Structures are given as structure tokens and as C-alpha cells.
Amino acid sequence: MIEVKDAFFAYPNGIEALSRVSLTIRNGEFVAIMGQNGAGKTTLVKLFNGLLKPTKGEVLVDGVNTRKVSVANLARKVGFVFQNADHQLFCETVEEEVAFALRNFGFKEKTVRKRVSWALNLLDLTEYRQASPFMLSGGERKRVALASVLAWNPKVLILDEPTIGQDHQQKDKLRQFIVQLNAQGKTVVVVTHDVEFVAECAPRVVLMAQGNIVADGSAEEILTDRDLVTKASIVSPQITQIFLELEDLGLPNKVINVHDGGRVLLNFLEGRLHERV
């Protein structure tokens, strides 16, 4: 679906943000792009919808080279939800806001209305249809931004740091929502530095540091690797930190969330009990 081949990217002022990055994301995958702030995560995903074109190397979306088509063309397939919803809200009503992209892409009015209703319903925003987006709370505005991207049903959904400023319950709901979207076949790419969030949904993790991809694999493999975590200047999930310290007791150490951690410990202790008996 998305192929990045030996891509480099340098900003006009000369700063190199990406250096020799290669990555393939297949249809239906759930990928988390992780790393410290400034590692190049956002720069990388902006290559996926053509907002940035690689200075060397190439990026193919569905076989099409991003250099050859416009952003609007790529956006049809690759939806991008920006970190700050306030960078895109501008309409008088939520309805207009969600319809904006649909109209840009040339959907017929009847379809636009249907899609808007569907998207609002999906994000629990139907009651706010005629409300002004500026009057909504921070969390609601984020949902409007998300609805406005989902409305045109892009094959790929990119979310840039969706958990910033969210409380625990909002993060939980978001996580469940994303997992569900992915289960329904949408390719989901989440750029995040929130390890606990990633640990709960355990997607494929692409770990970046200083413009390079330093690791690409399962969340359990990467988040439990002490060397990688140090190299990328990230923090392991709290549960992982606990289990890594108990390695010498023979406990499995690829544990990243509370649920698995509890299960492992209880099994281990039960096993011990049986041994003694």
C-alpha cells in the first residue's frame, strides 16, 4: 500500500530530517511510529500523503509515485488527522466542517449529506450537527476533526499524536475506536510517543531515532529491548520496567501491559505451587 524506498528528506534550511528510510506498510496493517520528539516521525508520515516529497529516493502509494501526483489526489486515499484540531476547524457548523473535504473531492451533495450523517454518528457527534465547532470542548473538537477525515473513508488513516492532552478515559475510547477501525480493514498509522498507549494495543512498531528507522517489529519485541529503548531515547512501559528487573527469576520478559503481566505472574506462582506439591 505504502512503500518508502531509500527516502531522504532535508528541510530548505539544510537540516536533514530523514536519512535513508525504507518502509513498507501493507493494506490493513496497524502501525505505530514511535520515537522521541524530533526523531522524524511526523516528517516521515507527511511523505505518505505528499505534503512533503523526498529529496532523494521515492515514496509509492498504491504503486503511484508521490512526486507525480498532487496532495489532493493522494489525500483521497490517505487521510491525515493533525495533532491540533484547531489547525483545521473553520466552518460555521460541525456539519459544514465534516462536509468540507467531501466537497473538495467532488462528491455529489446527496452523498455528502449521507456521509456526514454517518461520520457524525460514528463519532457520537450527531447532537452537535448544527453547533459551531469553536463552541465545543477540546475533546469534542478533536472528534470533529477525526470525523471530517473519516467522512471520505480513506483507505489509510494517519493520526499524528492523537493522545496529547487527553485524559485516561478519552485515550481508552480512542484506542478502542482505532482498533475497531483497523479490524474493519482500514490501514491505521499512529504517530505517537505514548508508550503506554501502544502497549495496550500492541501494534507493529516502527521505532525512529535521529531521522533513521532503528527498529521495525512487534511492540512486545521492541518495547522490551533495553538497548533499543535507550538508543531511541524513549521510555519502556512501566510493566516492562518491572519485568525486566525480574528476569533473573526466570520470568518471561516480553511483557508490556498490566493484563499480561498479571496473568504471567499468577501462572508463574501457581506453577511454583504445583511444583512444591
Next chain:
Amino acid sequence: MSVFEGFKFRSASSPVHQLDPRVKFFYVCIVFAVAVMFNKLLPLLLLFLIQIPFILVAGVQREWIRSMKGASVLALIIFTMNFVFSYFMPASVPGVEPPIDTPLEYVLIFERSLTMTFRFIVLVESFSVFFLTTSPDRLSLALEQSHVPYELCFAFTTAVRFVPVLAQEAQTIMDAQRARGLELERGNFVKRVKNYVPILIPLIVNAIRRSLELAEAMESRAWGASEKRTNLYVLKMKKEDYSLILLSLIMLVSAIYAWLFIPIPSLTTFLSF
């Protein structure tokens, strides 16, 4: 936008950078006064050349050239307008009588237009050097010490502080809307203007939100606690500053003397008419 680069402050430690902004401004005003005094080309050319050493000492040649490039378009317009104006209203140029048929008269009109253009260029030149060598911080301090109300000085520095932030935000907003299918490059003039609404509204709304947050932060740091606000830095006049003041005054006095007593040759004398 590169013409603006010719006025943006460049951090360096040349003697010109260290001069008190108030003194530099005084100098710029004198240059303006002298430029306006003369109608002949020669003094203005002299004025133009006198400032070159300042540019070289400050090391801002490259940026200054950019400001000159930017000004060249306007300069051409001024020249053309003056030429046409003088052609149709020759009474303003001494030595010219309608109808304009002799080469001498053409040269006189040409000289007049060139003089007016150089007035503009000299002004741009001196203001460019002023802004290139004065940091917004020092400028604000100069304003404060010149008894401009602190609120205005603060508004000035805050505005300068947030220019790069707003520029980046505008870029992000454009990216966000382009990612929703907005095509900024296409369409006729009317459509293109309409396409900027999704950029401007978030920019303005965010600017308002930002200023509310800034106001909260200001209040939380005891804004308005005391009538007599102090400052971490103070501008003190040094001997270099006094030297520049002296130089400016000498320039002014020489100019007045020359204007009153010395007949200045026009271009025609050099072209052997």
C-alpha cells in the same frame, strides 16, 4: 519575500551593531533631511556613497543588497513617473521650457528624475542598515528609554517574538487543509481568494486564543504590579555614539552651508553642453 530579508536583524558584534539605536535613528533622520534638501544629483550620490562604509563595517552587505534589489522595482516606478511628470509639467525643472526639444532639456529632466529616485534609494539604504544592525530587543529598549509607554514597547517585542511562530502555524494550517483536498494553487482569482478562508480563519482564531493565554501568563507574572517598571538592561551612550552624533551634525551643517553658498553643478556641466 526576500526584500524583507534586507530589513531583518542579523545578530553580529560589529561596532555598528553596538551603537545606541536612538543615535542611529538620529543619524537616519539627518540623512533624510539632507536628502530632501537637495534637488541636484551630485549631493545625493555623495550621500549614497557615504553610507557604504557603515554597511561594510557592519558586515551586512549581502542582506543590504537584497533590500536594494527589492527597492529597485519601486525605484524604477518613481523614476518613470518623475520623468513623465517633468515632461508634461516642465515648470518644476529650472532651465527647461516647453516645448522640450533640445538634448539639454532632456538631460535636465533625466537628472531630475534620477535625483528623486536617489532620494528614495538613500532612504531605503539608511533604514535598511538601521534595521539590519538593531536587534528588536535594543530597539524596544530605546523606545522605552525615549519614554514611549511600556505597553507599546511590549506589544512590539511580543509581535516580533511571535512572527516565526505564526509563520510556522500558517504553514501547518495550509498542510492540514491541503490534506483535506484543498487546492491552493488552482482556480481563477476569485476561487483562489476563497481558498484562503480555510487558512485565515484558523490562523485568526488561534491568534486570539493565544493572546488570551499570553494575557493569563502576563498577569501571573505580576504585570502591572508597579508603576515604575525597571529593566534588566539599560542603554548607555558611549563615545562611539557621541562620535556618530558629531558626525551627523557635521554632515547637516556642511549640507546647509553647501545648499546656501555653493552652486552645485548639474549633470549637464559634465556632459559638456
Next chain:
Amino acid sequence: MDAFCLVVVSGRALAVIETKSLTYTYAGRTEPSIQDVSITIEKGEFVVLTGPSGCGKTTLCRCFNGLVPHFYGGKLEGELVAAGLKVTEHPISELALHVGLVFQNPENQLFALSVEKDVAFGLENIGMPRDKIRERVDWSLEMAGIQDLRDRAPHELSGGQQQRVAIASVLAMQPEIMVLDEPTSFLDPLGAQTIFEVISKLNKQLSITVILVEHRLDLASKYANHVIIMDEGKVVLDGEPRKIFSSEEARLIGVGIPKAIGLYQVLEQGGIHLRSVPLTSEEAYQLLREVLAHD
């Protein structure tokens, strides 16, 4: 050290913030944002204030330094005394000298063109003499660990650096109390840890009372010795961190209980009892080691 001596001498620590039935409604709204809030915060405490979005914690923060009601208007009922001053009777410019407030967005609390000038801003406002300002600025930069950033422009700095500048700017006025409203929202976990370490240092070395509003309890709770949880405008839980985070109520409200405590609770349900409630991963694995290496 101060608080300890006071306890010994007077038998009762000094309350540095005290509210009684505090209720506030923003201008133009009908429902109060905080209701009947009665809390006591003692000198030198490190308080973590948390709760779901919209629970009123941000509003409460703004009460502490007088932004509510002086800046926002609206209707404030009940009593609030901070650093010995009744908040309704003193202007923000006076309260700011005793209660510092650090905001969520690093960019929007830095005004000047250099770090040094930003740190000096508050002191300039109160009319402090120049040489004293210089001393304080030097001291404040050192306390926040950012001496090397002195001449930099705020726009060039990372989010974490900007927040440290904000902390230094507030610290320069030497307030007794420092309130921080979700200061790490925009930072990555390492950046957040650095901020918490700086705040903790100020709390321990300078005895500054800290009130930290946070969602990231995994990282923040280990510094706290007092936790307040709010929900829908009211204070629902108020007390010792371990007890509160391991309570059923906290789980029901939906705050992000530290994972170490989550693990503790799962084990409890499975019949395994740890000696005490762990707040950090260090405490957790030490307690687990005791249980596991038992044989």
C-alpha cells in the same frame, strides 16, 4: 526541613492553601465549574491534582493565584486563602509573588526575545533594582538547570526547554507555592520526566509547595505525598497517594492509575498479596521479588 521543625514545635504543620466550600461559575454560564471545594494544602507538600477532562482542576488552579475571579470575572463563593492572603481581596499582581502558575502550552507563556529577559520579566514588573534582578535571574537559571540557554531565543528551544524557562521565570519571583497546570502535555515521556525532576528538586531543596495537575500519573505519582482527585467540579478523593490510587472510587472515576498499582490490584484479585502498595516500577519489582523469591 522547615515543615518538619514546625510540626515538632507547634504540633501542626502550616496550611499554605486553604479553601472552604469554594464554588465558582464563569461569567455567562449557569452551571458552576467547581462546587463546594474544601481542601487544605500544607507547606512543602507535593500535591498531584487529577481528574477527567472538565472536572474543574484547571479552574481551581486559576483560583489559587487570583486569575479567578479577577481576570475571568464570574461569581466566586466560599473562601480561599493562599499564602496567608484572601484571594478575593488582593490583586493578581500581588498574589503572583506568592503563588506562581506555569501553564500547559510552553510557547504561550514566553514573551521576550531571549531566555534571560523572560526570566527577568516578572521581576521587572515589580520594579526590582537592576543588580538584584541580575542576581535572581542567575540563581533561577541555575535552579532550573538552564544556564546554557541564557541568550537563546524562545522559538529555537524544544518544548521541554521552553517549559524549564517558564518554570525559571516563575521561580525568579520566589513564590512559596508553585502551581503547574499539565506542564508536560506537549512533551514526550523523557521530557516530562526532566520537568518532574526539576519540580521535585524545587520542592525538596527550596521547600516550595507544589501543586501539579497531571494526567500522566505513571510518571508523576511517585513524587506526590498528597493526591486530590476531582470529578464534575467536586473534590471526590483527597489524601495519601497509595490509598487513593488503589481505591475502587479512583478506578470508577476513570483516572489513569499508575500501572504498578494496576498490577498490584490484579494480583490481589488472584490471591497474591504484596506487602504494600507500589507507586513506582522500582517499588513494584522489589515487592514482587519478596513474594517470588519466597522459597
